[in-house]
Amino acid sequence: MTQAKQIKEFAKQLFRMSLEDGELSPERVDGVLKALEKNPPRHLLATLKAYLKFVEREVAKSTAVISHAGQLAPEIVANIKSQMEGKYGRKLDTVERDDPDLIAGLRVVVDCDVYDASIQSALSTLESSLN
Amino acid sequence: MSSVIEQIEQQIANLQNKTVATNTGKILTIGDGVAKIDGLSQVMYNEMVEFPGETIGIALNLEEDEVGVVVLGEASHLKEGDEVKCTGRLLSVPVGKGLLGRVVDALGRPVDGKGAIDSSETYPVEKIAPGIIERKSVDQPLMTGIQSIDSMIPIGRGQRELIIGDRGTGKTTIAIDTIINQANINKVGLASGDPDFRPVYSIYVAVGQKNSNVARTLGILEEKGALEYTIVVSAPAADSAANQYLAPYTGAAMGEWFMSNGMDALIVYDDLSKHAAAYRQMSLVLKRPSGREAYPGDVFYLHSRLLERSARVNENNGNGSLTALPIIETLAGDLSAYIPTNVISITDGQIFLETDLFNQGIRPAVSVGLSVSRVGSAAQIKATKQVAGKIKLELAQFRELAAFAQFGSDLDAKTKAQLDRGSRIVELFKQPAFNPIPIEQQVAVLWAMQNNYFDDIDVSKIVEASNSLREFFSSRKEGLLTSIREKAKIDDDLATELKTAVDEWKTSFN
Numbered sequence: 001m002t003q004a005k006q007i008k009e010f011a012k013q014l015f016r017m018s019l020e021d022g023e024l025s026p027e028r029v030d031g032v033l034k035a036l037e038k039n040p041p042r043h044l045l046a047t048l049k050a051y052l053k054f055v056e057r058e059v060a061k062s063t064a065v066i067s068h069a070g071q072l073a074p075e076i077v078a079n080i081k082s083q084m085e086g087k088y089g090r091k092l093d094t095v096e097r098d099d100p101d102l103i104a105g106l107r108v109v110v111d112c113d114v115y116d117a118s119i120q121s122a123l124s125t126l127e128s129s130l131n
Numbered sequence: 132m133s134s135v136i137e138q139i140e141q142q143i144a145n146l147q148n149k150t151v152a153t154n155t156g157k158i159l160t161i162g163d164g165v166a167k168i169d170g171l172s173q174v175m176y177n178e179m180v181e182f183p184g185e186t187i188g189i190a191l192n193l194e195e196d197e198v199g200v201v202v203l204g205e206a207s208h209l210k211e212g213d214e215v216k217c218t219g220r221l222l223s224v225p226v227g228k229g230l231l232g233r234v235v236d237a238l239g240r241p242v243d244g245k246g247a248i249d250s251s252e253t254y255p256v257e258k259i260a261p262g263i264i265e266r267k268s269v270d271q272p273l274m275t276g277i278q279s280i281d282s283m284i285p286i287g288r289g290q291r292e293l294i295i296g297d298r299g300t301g302k303t304t305i306a307i308d309t310i311i312n313q314a315n316i317n318k319v320g321l322a323s324g325d326p327d328f329r330p331v332y333s334i335y336v337a338v339g340q341k342n343s344n345v346a347r348t349l350g351i352l353e354e355k356g357a358l359e360y361t362i363v364v365s366a367p368a369a370d371s372a373a374n375q376y377l378a379p380y381t382g383a384a385m386g387e388w389f390m391s392n393g394m395d396a397l398i399v400y401d402d403l404s405k406h407a408a409a410y411r412q413m414s415l416v417l418k419r420p421s422g423r424e425a426y427p428g429d430v431f432y433l434h435s436r437l438l439e440r441s442a443r444v445n446e447n448n449g450n451g452s453l454t455a456l457p458i459i460e461t462l463a464g465d466l467s468a469y470i471p472t473n474v475i476s477i478t479d480g481q482i483f484l485e486t487d488l489f490n491q492g493i494r495p496a497v498s499v500g501l502s503v504s505r506v507g508s509a510a511q512i513k514a515t516k517q518v519a520g521k522i523k524l525e526l527a528q529f530r531e532l533a534a535f536a537q538f539g540s541d542l543d544a545k546t547k548a549q550l551d552r553g554s555r556i557v558e559l560f561k562q563p564a565f566n567p568i569p570i571e572q573q574v575a576v577l578w579a580m581q582n583n584y585f586d587d588i589d590v591s592k593i594v595e596a597s598n599s600l601r602e603f604f605s606s607r608k609e610g611l612l613t614s615i616r617e618k619a620k621i622d623d624d625l626a627t628e629l630k631t632a633v634d635e636w637k638t639s640f641n
Contacts, residue, residue, distance in 0.1 A: 053196075057196075111170075111172065112156055112170035112172050112173075113154055113173075114152070114153045114154075114155050115150050115151075115152050117149070117150040117151070130138075
């Protein structure tokens with residue numbers, strides 16, 4: 001096994017240890033980081049980077065980023081959250097972002113899935129169809 | 132102007148405020164035309180993905196936590212962190228008769244400066260080959276117009292016949308001759324108004340060739356009036372390895388469209404050695420494990436899945452066909468190298484061209500001993516079988532005897548006769564490039580040879596005599612040639628007519 005693969009495998013093991021009932025646990029992540037600090041492996045930096053990637057990916061899977069132009073009513077956010085949780089079968093955190101570039105409407109990003117109902121997206125579709 | 136406004140209004144009216152779901156990823160690294168993508172969790176193998184700037188890529192490596200994508204076209208504007216979108220579509224190219232007479236790139240985009248292509252249909256570049264039930268055995272001839280091939284190594288519609296030889300031995304010439312001959316046959320057949328006539332459309336795929344070579348080939352096709360029945364797919368040496376890898380599949384998709392619509396097509400892959408090299412380059416950049424000669428493990432599958440798409444389908448499936456003439460370049464005549472042996476085992480025969488024969492002036496330099504057609508003889512017309520049945524054996528015996536005859540001067544009469552006959556056949560089969568001979572003329576000349584009309588002609592004058600005989604037939608015995616073409620066999624009446632005609636020619640030639 002190459003060094004990069006070994007580091008990745010080790011980071012994956014650390015990531016598995018950071019899960020509690022299939023969900024990322026902040027306490028466990030803290031524990032992993034403390035253990036690494038106490039007994040640093042040979043390639044600590046590379047290991048931490050690989051571990052960070054796994055954690056980031058898991059966080060992205062558990063987060064619905066709702067970008068919107070203008071005001072967004074709390075009940076709409078709650079509605080989106082419940083629909084997305086139903087779709088993905090897991091609990092999701094929501095993050096709201098004001099993005100005037102959208103012109104109007106909203107865009108929801110969960111991991112690598114993008115749900116776009118913005119005017120900006122509709123206009124860019126129109127632009128490409130006219131080209 | 133008002134139509135433009137109407138068009139925009141129409142688009143706006145169609146614009147519904149609905150949610151568009153896309154699966155996206157981000158570029159982690161990019162280099163050598165290959166991008167590693169984080170995300171794209173729903174991407175399919177061989178799916179087209181969209182980079183910024185409408186650049187297209189194909190997902191080829193689906194790994195646990197990243198996707199290896201080959202970028203098709205310009206990649207210099209792409210950078211780390213750029214968003215990549217799944218399209219949900221497999222790579223498709225335009226197909227149809229609108230492509231005839233055009234030169235396109237590996238993605239089916241025109242590169243000949245003749246404007247947009249008139250085609251509304253698209254076809255997937257990668258497709259599973261027709262299965263057993265859909266197929267039919269090869270039983271219709273595909274004339275190359277090259278005497279030595281049509282008589283000894285016949286090719287049938289739906290066959291895969293490999294053209295193999297060292298560089299500069301005339302491999303491309305044979306393929307181009309075949310394309311020109313199809314165009315000539317198409318012109319005669321379509322002009323005759325015969326409802327049963329089935330034209331053969333050609334596709335020439337140039338992989339990793341110099342642009343000057345492609346331009347020369349185009350010039351020849353145009354000059355001979357064959358371009359109007361031909362599609363040229365060009366992925367020259369300056370193109371990316373991804374485009375060179377794709378070009379044969381693009382050509383196959385275009386040819387397969389003709390086959391699936393009940394038409395006949397011929398496809399030339401020039402050449403698959405460079406195609407394998409392009410695939411090797413791509414695989415190494417994608418960090419796939421390498422095997423023999425650094426080719427990836429699936430290099431056999433690369434060619435087998437391509438060549439299996441050439442087939443003859445039965446009446447229930449349109450009765451179309453796709454004949455393939457793949458070309459392989461050998462090094463120092465080594466047929467046992469990795470890629471040549473692979474392709475030899477996939478194809479239904481091979482035409483081997485020898486450098487020695489080429490240098491001796493025997494052109495086309497077809498090696499009779501090493502060339503074979505495994506299914507084509509079933510498709511050979513009866514007239515050719517009648518006149519050329521023994522020629523391959525006679526020529527093979529001649530080569531053997533000629534080798535022995537070098538050691539001794541005293542030869543018995545029978546051996547001498549065999550040598551004389553063999554040397555005359557060799558001369559008879561000499562043929563200039565880009566001048567395919569119609570099958571009826573081939574039959575007439577071979578009939579004259581089999582009936583000893585060339586025996587008293589000096590060997591050095593055989594080519595001249597053959598040209599003179601063909602000229603005589605085409606200018607003065609047009610009706611006889613038409614009878615041979617239509618009957619496709621030599622019966623007693625035709626034999627008598629042939630005898631009278633050749634006797635008449637003989638008196639004028641002497």
